[in-house]
Amino acid sequence: MRVGTVIGMSLLVASMGATGVANASEVKRQPGSTASAQPSLLSEFRFGFSAQDPWGAEGRDGSANLTGEILFAKPFTPSDLFTSYFVPRPHIGGSLNFDGRTSFAYAGLSWTIDVTPSLFVEGSIGGAIHNGNRNPVYTPPDLQALGCSPLFRESGSVGVRLAANWSVVATVEHLSNAGACAENRGLTNIGARVGYSF
Incomplete structure (x- = not known):
């Protein structure tokens, strides 16, 4: 799968995600709904850079990525702040290796989850499609043995809000097939992004 195909698939996923969230927002505006209305479909946009698998084959020469992510508004927001932490924001994103x-x-x-008014932590889970190595017999020396596509993706982040709309986020992300394929070394990237909230 080529990089162009990956980007094209990302745009397709974006349109599907936007449609799903839009439908959810229509539901919450119906009479009798107890959820509060969201002011916008989009919640936040993030962009930045990451180091490609610094501990693996793909990062031996200091390879880097351009990264971007869109977080959509929560489908509904409970009035209780603690309960609202359990309602996730859907997201889409991509990582383009240089x-x-x-x-x-x-x-x-x-x-x-807000730790303080300016400090927050974040966790995410989902899936990813990639253009990396899927051949269980031969893996080029500068690629990781990923086994198959799609993969599971998990990430953990720590962020600081610099102003009402701006933040800086440090992220560790991991992609793997969870043993579903012959190879499962996975891919772990670390990076930082700037976020803008709508």
């Missing part, structure tokens, strides 16, 4: 190594597009759900 050196011809594994690039991928992903979608999933993110949970964000």
Whole structure:
């Protein structure tokens, strides 16, 4: 799968995700709904860079990625702040490698918890499609043995809000097939992004 195909699939997932969230927003505006209305379909946009698998074959030469992510508004927001932490935001995103190594597009759900008014932590889970190595017999020396596509994707982040709309987020993400294929070394990237909230 080529990088262009990965990006195309990401746009397809984006349109599907936007449609799903839009439908959810229509439901919550119906009479008798107890959920509060969301002011916008989009919640946040993030962009930045990441180091490609620093502990693996793809990161031996310091390979890097351009990353981007869109977080959509929660489908509903409970009035209780604690309960609202359990309602995730849908997200889509992508990672484009500069050196011809594994690039991928992903979608999933993110949970964000405020530690202080300016500090927050976040966890996410979902799936990803990629253009990396899937051959269980031969793996090029500069690629990781990923086994198959799609893969599971999990990430953990720590963020700081710099202003009302701006934040900086440090993220560790991991992609693997959870033993569903012959190879399962996985791919772990670390990076930082700037976020803008709508």
